[in-house]
Amino acid sequence: MDFQHSPRVIKLQAELTTFMQEHVYPNEALFKEQVSAKRWISPPILETLKAKAKAQGLWNLFMPGLDHGGIGLSNVEYAPLAEIMGRVFWGADVFNCSAPDTGNMEVFVRYATKAQRDKWLPQLLDGKIRSAYLMTEPGVGSSDATNVELSIQSEGDEYVINGRKWFATGAMNEACKIFIVMGKTDPDNASRHLQQSQVLVERDTPGMTIVRPLSTFGYWEEPAGHAEITFDNVRVPKANILLGEGRGFEIAQGRLGPGRIHHCMRVIGAAQRALEFACKRVETRTVFGKKLSEQGSVRESIAVMASKVEMCRLLTLRAADKMDRVGNKEAADAIAMAKIMVPQLGSEVLDMAIQMHGAGGLTEDYFMAEAFNYARWCRLADGPDQVHMMALGKQVIRELSAT
Amino acid sequence: MDFQHSPRVIKLQAELTTFMQEHVYPNEALFKEQVSAKRWISPPILETLKAKAKAQGLWNLFMPGLDHGGIGLSNVEYAPLAEIMGRVFWGADVFNCSAPDTGNMEVFVRYATKAQRDKWLPQLLDGKIRSAYLMTEPGVGSSDATNVELSIQSEGDEYVINGRKWFATGAMNEACKIFIVMGKTDPDNASRHLQQSQVLVERDTPGMTIVRPLSTFGYWEEPAGHAEITFDNVRVPKANILLGEGRGFEIAQGRLGPGRIHHCMRVIGAAQRALEFACKRVETRTVFGKKLSEQGSVRESIAVMASKVEMCRLLTLRAADKMDRVGNKEAADAIAMAKIMVPQLGSEVLDMAIQMHGAGGLTEDYFMAEAFNYARWCRLADGPDQVHMMALGKQVIRELSAT
Amino acid sequence: MDFQHSPRVIKLQAELTTFMQEHVYPNEALFKEQVSAKRWISPPILETLKAKAKAQGLWNLFMPGLDHGGIGLSNVEYAPLAEIMGRVFWGADVFNCSAPDTGNMEVFVRYATKAQRDKWLPQLLDGKIRSAYLMTEPGVGSSDATNVELSIQSEGDEYVINGRKWFATGAMNEACKIFIVMGKTDPDNASRHLQQSQVLVERDTPGMTIVRPLSTFGYWEEPAGHAEITFDNVRVPKANILLGEGRGFEIAQGRLGPGRIHHCMRVIGAAQRALEFACKRVETRTVFGKKLSEQGSVRESIAVMASKVEMCRLLTLRAADKMDRVGNKEAADAIAMAKIMVPQLGSEVLDMAIQMHGAGGLTEDYFMAEAFNYARWCRLADGPDQVHMMALGKQVIRELSAT
């Protein structure tokens, strides 16, 4: 039992913190300005920062192992670094560690053919292109993957794709060149988990239309965006299938562990920063003759916020550690705990920090409202809280009722 | 003790409900489209609907008494009507019942000279122009009105105004022609509540600059908006003062009761509508082989949502009733209870309805996310929750510790 | 819409308040002393107070109509009176308005034969004897009445009863002379709601054993108690059946509405008193150089407590009003809202008041800990919260999804 990070991690934390202070925070306003001017392309300042980060070796830190751009960090080593990146909504992009690309790169590593991997992975690892992962559909409860309706029909040496997806995060960005699409190749298979397949679709494939971006709480999250996309007789070669027909569900299962933890760590970073903002704020505001920081109710709130951030951090680190030790599947319970608790508690901390900033806390003058939006949609990303609670509850009952 | 509305109110509820169904809900998308195209002017559809509403007599219902455009409704009679309007974020505008104009019109009725009233009130009652109320400042904790820093200096027969305001709701709208501005005419007065005055400033007065709109949670709330406004040696005639020098605090106190209750009722309307949306949603979605509406946890959530909406409604109606019986000042405790509880519980109901809609619940395809934004900023409008809790707590302790 | 009580109710409130101040509060310690000395009989002080209350006409106020001891109060008139009684845990006993006797007396009025009624009702109305209602069984989830396992077999002109009941509130009291027992006369009936019957069993009937009292949170609630009772071939004449064979479920349904609301009102009384105690306490305690009442966090807490009490009160009054207007069955949704919310929020208020009293708040030096116990078990009495939430949610979905 040891709650200290390794020297290597401590060094990386320091480097990232310095990088954020010197390069990222000072450019938050500029980033916003540039994406406002041109919504769906990566803003120049982001590309500049990516180059700097890559030059310093702060690049692809998320990637497990050493073979594919990573520096060999475990999940528990990466977690505190993702936290730092998460202090700015687009922070992870700077270090080529953003969702859904990290998960997609892992898919290429684990499930792609050599040809598929050779074609796409180097560009992704290099930060030249972005990718999307198309799971959710507007018409069905997609947290139950067996509900997916998009059709992938075999015709000769091609697949013909028809259907509609939405919440394809990142897909609005023009740099997003490759789409991993989940659909049904065998909708009548008696096994509901063998009906699905995942295929690769390149941007600009005829018949695929990016219909519109979707806002969440008024945010459009440029330049990534969440896209709604239709498929109208879209044809791709059979070589574009991942792993094989009927194995889409299997890929979906395998993909999700680390991504969830990364989301958690970034939310924690945002919550930690909000706590810091709140502390500075209450130290400098005076109401009814007394500094806010001297008011008991403010101190109580800060204490609760700090405790919640710490609980989130520990829960997430423990999940990361368990993934490292016993694998993502065996760590499903620990991952679920973090997935359930962190976005919820993180939202609460952000909400309290907003409140302490008065009406200004709701505006884009501060990062908190946008971060709240992020924490809030994390409660729906990769399935709503309720689905994870059901699964975790079922597992816990099974295990503990047998003791 | 009687929980039934009067026949007159029931008739008005029915008329408003029909109006909303026939004219407002079908035009929600069009409204959004029009304000997207031209942000800071009242969209044509809104003007069309205002004319219809006025023609039907569904106009200025908020106004107490019969002398100034009202039809003589009490607060407790108006409350359930404001609830119906609140089901659409811009619903109250249709019926000339929107904030901050309702409060401002009351200011003209109660505190203005005849000349001031004759100049502005008819246009406001007619829905031809809009108005703003400038209280909050970015640099100080403005819930403590004695912190206000904007300077109103007497020079000959003019006042010279210098300072900065923000969260001037409605001020972005080009139709907003008159600004009620709170500042200090006598900052050195030994009585901290006699330092303030309120003056009228017309749009386009030299030196007054509308700097920018402010977003809340990514929403800009076109065409009303929340404006940041600077005053740089703005000169207005002395005749523009309301009530007299040193009486700004008094006006601020007198203005606030009904406005808070109106906000509460509109939030309740939004929460009620969210509950209805949630019920329809869960009845039509199937996950893991069962309709959501058949899942126990969903039913429990709906029960809690319905109970919260009802508690909010009752708390607000009781406050309205108390205002009618004993006046706004004596009803301060009941108003505070509603002010504290309704935006909080309303936010929770909206949040739960969003969750039941999946990721789509966060988008502009539904009204809930924007309504959440409204409920959330109500927790800061007219002072943050904490200020009202402190005041209410102080009063309750004083009264009950003496029993 | 009118939130004022009628003059008659206001007068009764004043009388009850005076009675409590003069006779009940001063005897709380004596009551405890007497029941400690002799646990399962009504303590002399209680009998003295009952005589006083009866003499003043503060007696059987709960009873609807004028025919059976009541004074013709409606539910909404009785509610604020039950609140006052609820300020002391055994307060309702003083006025012959305690559970489960009130519900049982209603059963005699509505479902008993004349012979049954003549035998038992006068004594109950007179406060001479007490009664019990035996529904819950330890072995099955009894909130689902179809689970009930106690067997009532027809043999000649007798019923033979076998089984086990618990949480027979009031049954420990030696004055409890008559037991209404729910069981199955026809366990194989295809209709699960026609299997049950209710029969009357007198105390000391051979084969019926009061096994033990049950504590809740360490409280034994003398002299009433919650009893566990076994039935071993207990024989009663067929004339003891209520309403008829197979109609037990019907009686159970009809009995519950008012009882739930009475519990709610008493919990509100306890919460209101706790709020008053808290206000007095914080006004007289000084910590870290400042009165507790001057600390912001304390004021915030008091504000929240007062708001919660008021929400509970309004929710309950509205349910009572709806019962009066449309009947218990039609008012099921309003009753459920109160049943779900009041014990929960009441517990929270009591818990906060305890906390403000420091460790002493947990002891019997104050009434709050015992009142917390009452509010807490109300979350299980007449079915756990979850059952009511499920039912309410189902109804709300059905109604609102159809709009």
Added chain:
Amino acid sequence: MDFQHSPRVIKLQAELTTFMQEHVYPNEALFKEQVSAKRWISPPILETLKAKAKAQGLWNLFMPGLDHGGIGLSNVEYAPLAEIMGRVFWGADVFNCSAPDTGNMEVFVRYATKAQRDKWLPQLLDGKIRSAYLMTEPGVGSSDATNVELSIQSEGDEYVINGRKWFATGAMNEACKIFIVMGKTDPDNASRHLQQSQVLVERDTPGMTIVRPLSTFGYWEEPAGHAEITFDNVRVPKANILLGEGRGFEIAQGRLGPGRIHHCMRVIGAAQRALEFACKRVETRTVFGKKLSEQGSVRESIAVMASKVEMCRLLTLRAADKMDRVGNKEAADAIAMAKIMVPQLGSEVLDMAIQMHGAGGLTEDYFMAEAFNYARWCRLADGPDQVHMMALGKQVIRELSAT
């Protein structure tokens, strides 16, 4: 970063678990029976179990270092063992690890003279006698130690003690032979933290009267109890002072860290056991045609309970680890987080487990209600939550506002 316990700890966990299963759980009813028969002496079964535990070396595990009965466990090593003991309310007594004795033994180790230590420590380490720590007073807010009013006056070679204490945990037990008493030797000292001293008072010293036991939520916690004690000219030799006059506050500060963490771990043990009971319960109960464990809302609740237990555990382990690394004083923030969160969240878990057991969950047939009482009073022991939140908030603001 490593979330695994050392092999030594894992071995001790297994031994303790086995001991609990073989010797403690099977005797819970017997313990209750014996203390009911004779309230304020250690029941024979407890003494039997203590002998067994001592024989197995499961004894004084809490004690730091090796010099005084300990086996050299760090806080982070002891924490998971205290958790196991906490699964039964009197579990820690079996292993001579109960409060307040552990803290008192540390006082003897760290602050006593050799003569004081030699006289009392061996008996305490041996489990022969018990001890009490008298800090709280009924008349003042004792979480502010400067409020303490008990007087310790110097007279010749004696101290004369006058005053009143309460919540002297353990003092009802006749085996409690030594009382550490906090009072004021120098109430006029300009420094409010140099007014206090702590002296040793033996049981049966003339003038010291154990007035009565105090219940919490109806529990008397025999045989330890919480006592109210008066001092009427109690005389003790000057040699009985600890550390020296004016150093009472210093001792109070130094004593508290580990004790708070021990309470947290025991609460976690109770919450974990409650979770296990809940899992077994829902797996075996059927309501409305379905096992509780198959109902979505039950699964969601279990998931939340499991997550809360884990968050509590991690927060506490981290605090223990920080204490081990940087000392109790430097770890004050981490200790405060655990102190604030664990009893609160632990109470919630216990409450949910109670609810899942129906009315039976409130009785002494299960351990949960009594454990809830323990978790609840922990929110007041060693100062109410609010005091710790204030202190933690102040520290966090100071640190983070300076970043």
